[in-house]
Amino acid sequence: MASIDLDDVSLDFHVRENKRMTLKEYILHGMFRSGGNRVKVVPALHDIQLHLRDGDRVGIIGHNGAGKSTMLKLIAGVFPPSKGRRTVQGRICSLFDMSLGFEWDACGWDNIHYRSYLQGETPKTLAPKLKEIAEFSELGEFLNMPVRFYSAGMLVRLAFSIATAAEPEILLVDEVLAVGDLAFQIKARERMRKMMENARILVVVSHELSSLNKICNQAVWMDHGTIHMVGPTDEVVKAYTKYMEKTPPKPGAALAA
Amino acid sequence: MNTLRTIWDFRYFWGSLVRMDLRMKYRRSFLGIGWSLMHPIAMTIVFCLIFSSWMEHAQWWQAAPYFLCGLSIWTYLVQSTTQGCHTFFANEYYIRQCPLPLAIYSLRTILGTSIHFCISMSVVIALVCILQESTEPLTVLPAVFPAILLLMILAWSMSVSAAFVNVYFQDMQHLLDVVFQLFFFLTPILYEKKLLYEKGVGFLADFSPVVLFFDLIRTPLLTGEVADFDLYAQACGLVAIGVTVALLLFSKLEKKIIFQL
Numbered sequence: 001m002a003s004i005d006l007d008d009v010s011l012d013f014h015v016r017e018n019k020r021m022t023l024k025e026y027i028l029h030g031m032f033r034s035g036g037n038r039v040k041v042v043p044a045l046h047d048i049q050l051h052l053r054d055g056d057r058v059g060i061i062g063h064n065g066a067g068k069s070t071m072l073k074l075i076a077g078v079f080p081p082s083k084g085r086r087t088v089q090g091r092i093c094s095l096f097d098m099s100l101g102f103e104w105d106a107c108g109w110d111n112i113h114y115r116s117y118l119q120g121e122t123p124k125t126l127a128p129k130l131k132e133i134a135e136f137s138e139l140g141e142f143l144n145m146p147v148r149f150y151s152a153g154m155l156v157r158l159a160f161s162i163a164t165a166a167e168p169e170i171l172l173v174d175e176v177l178a179v180g181d182l183a184f185q186i187k188a189r190e191r192m193r194k195m196m197e198n199a200r201i202l203v204v205v206s207h208e209l210s211s212l213n214k215i216c217n218q219a220v221w222m223d224h225g226t227i228h229m230v231g232p233t234d235e236v237v238k239a240y241t242k243y244m245e246k247t248p249p250k251p252g253a254a255l256a257a
Numbered sequence: 258m259n260t261l262r263t264i265w266d267f268r269y270f271w272g273s274l275v276r277m278d279l280r281m282k283y284r285r286s287f288l289g290i291g292w293s294l295m296h297p298i299a300m301t302i303v304f305c306l307i308f309s310s311w312m313e314h315a316q317w318w319q320a321a322p323y324f325l326c327g328l329s330i331w332t333y334l335v336q337s338t339t340q341g342c343h344t345f346f347a348n349e350y351y352i353r354q355c356p357l358p359l360a361i362y363s364l365r366t367i368l369g370t371s372i373h374f375c376i377s378m379s380v381v382i383a384l385v386c387i388l389q390e391s392t393e394p395l396t397v398l399p400a401v402f403p404a405i406l407l408l409m410i411l412a413w414s415m416s417v418s419a420a421f422v423n424v425y426f427q428d429m430q431h432l433l434d435v436v437f438q439l440f441f442f443l444t445p446i447l448y449e450k451k452l453l454y455e456k457g458v459g460f461l462a463d464f465s466p467v468v469l470f471f472d473l474i475r476t477p478l479l480t481g482e483v484a485d486f487d488l489y490a491q492a493c494g495l496v497a498i499g500v501t502v503a504l505l506l507f508s509k510l511e512k513k514i515i516f517q518l
Contacts, residue, residue, distance in 0.1 A: 013516060023426035077356035080512045094354055101350040103274075105281050114277070117270035118355055 002090030002169035002201050004052040004075055009084035011045040011074055044070045046225045048084070057202045059212040059233060061240055062222035068205040071222065072096070072172050075203060090201065093119055093168030095159060102155065108143030109134075112162055119166040129165045136191070137161040138184075157184055164191055171195065173204040189215060209237050260358045271361050275368045293373045294380060297328040304447055318388040319479075326381045326475040327446040331467060333374040334412055335437050340366050341416030342423035342430040349518050359511055363420060367413045374412075378405065385478055393481055400483040404473035407492045411466065414499030421506045424517045444468065466495055 016039055045067050052058060060068045073079050074086060076094045101118075102111050112133055116126045134143055137157045142150065150158070163171070171192070192202060192215060206212055212219065212233055219236035221229040229236050264271075283292055301324040305317045341363070345352065348362040385394045423429045444467050445453060453462045462468045469492055473484045 022428045023432065024428065026426060073353075076354075078353060078515060080515075096354055097350075101354050103277060106277055110273075110277065113273055114270065117267065117273055118351065118357075120266065122269055 001054055003054070003088070004050065004170065004201060004203075005085070005087040006048050006050040006075070006081075007085045007087075009045060009048040009050075009074065009081045009086055010043065011070060011079055012082045013042040013044050014039050015042055016040070044225055045074065045081075048227055050220070050227065050230075052201050052203070054201065056218060057216045058204070059216035059219045060203065060205045060222060061207070061209065061212070061219060061237065062228075063244075066222040067225040068222050069096070069174050070225075072174055072203060072205055075170075076172055088170065090169030091120065091166075092170045092172065093163050093166050094172040094174075095163050096172075096174045101159075102147045104148040105146050107146055108137075108139055108150075108158060111147050111158065112143075115159070115162045116166065119163070119168070121166060133161045133165045136165070136187075153181055153184070160184075160188055160191075164195060167195075168200070170201045170203070173202070175205050175207060209241065212237060260360065263358050264361055264364070267357060267361060270357075271364050271368075274365050275372075278365070278369050279372065294377055297325055297332060297377055298380075300328055301325045308447060322381055322385045322388060322479060323475070324447060325377075325384060326478060327471060329374060329377040329381060330408065330470055330474060331441070331444065331446050332377075333370060333408070334415065334467060336373075337367055337370045337412035337416045338419045339430060339433055339437070340370060341419035342433065344416065344420035345424050345514060345518060352515060352518065359514065360417075360507060363413065363417045366420070367409070367416050370412065370416075371409055374409075382478065394478055397477040397481055397483055401474055401477055404470065404484070404489070404492065407489075407496050408470050408474070410496050411470075411492075411499050414496070414503040417503040417506060418499075421510055421514070424514055440465075440467075445471065469495065 048071065050071075060071065062068050070079065072094070073096070074081060075088060076092055076096075077086070077088065080086075101115065103114055106114070109130075112130065113126065116129070116133075121129075134140075137143075137160075139154060139158060142154065147155070147158075189211075195202070202215070204212075204215060216233045219231065219233040219240075220227055221236050221240050229239060301321055304324045305321050308320075344362050344366045345359070348365065351357070351362070352359070382394065382398075386392055419429070419433065443458075443461050444465055445462060446467075450462045450468060450471075453459055469488060472488055473492060477483050
């Protein structure tokens, strides 16, 4: 059984006002000076409560800078929470930034290996899946070429094929599907639906409100690092659209507060 | 313990990355892995031609393995540390996607440099045997191998420390370049240790970890005399300090480093 539990989770980023500190600055700062390059605390997530179980397909929506991607990374365990508790059970697979995590000079086949090993596969478990990954990506001969020459859409195809072949219990996706062409989007959606039949958890961040209810059965509306509304996709999307039409928010509002 | 198991579970991941690094480095080059040997060998030839008259044993066939072995050990430590500086930045994409133990990425760095070191040490050993026209140097190998192992652990700990410090202070890598350049001349790589004592700066040899490993690896290989137990104890102490620092850095900063990348 897979589950995600976030209890009163908060996450703060400590950002320097100017640039990164150098060793020289650190020593001078420590001995002679004060002030200068101050650290600013940016609250990215605030008192998040989220409990997901098998079969939950959740879409996260919200304005830019609302904390959607940060929350996804916190669920993935990339960011440790500053406060509260994160408990996740199940094998996680994450699709964050498509263009990242490829070894550019290696060919498509090699990258299938690296990424699959990163997801915990072994040569034994990967061997039977190789053909299927290649077929699903429909990249054919391109797999023999270095990934450097791939287009954004081809990278998405490859990354998505690898990620979903791992049969993760929890799949985290961040605004990436829109890059593939229409045929692939339909295929990807179909695949996600199939994965969901095995009672797994999907969390997807998206600005594509119209397609969200085809994938998700729940939606989370995030606003300035907090959860504003949780519920069935249709209701949340409707409320969100209505709100946005009235008062389009500014990403910097949380910082100024 | 859990961390160790995770690192082992993901051995195919870092193993294949190390293999790829090696392959990429020498892709489409005629000499292949031989390029990594070109630098020390070319240096050795130059030094033999120019500087061997400085040495007491002025014969080139004695000086050449001396230079080459010294350069191999020195280059290994320098490269492990300077490449270590880039460990977390080079693997930032993976760190941002998957919460794997960071030690995995330090392994990627250190295994790459260690493979080069092993190759150049094999050349040194072969060279000594050929030039001395005997297999006698091979008899000290059982004593030299533990020293090489200790050196590798030390190199790993230096690489890890450099990786963490460089994330916080990125001018560290430039500072290290200067420091290493300086110590290249203050370390008896190309001259003999006693020269430092004669000039009254013997402490440079006494407190240098590199000299310690020269005594444990280079001297036995060239003279056939196994190093004192005392030196091994010193090396063990040094390695223990290095490993403690590296493990402390992991335990204190492992979770925080993501906010600095």
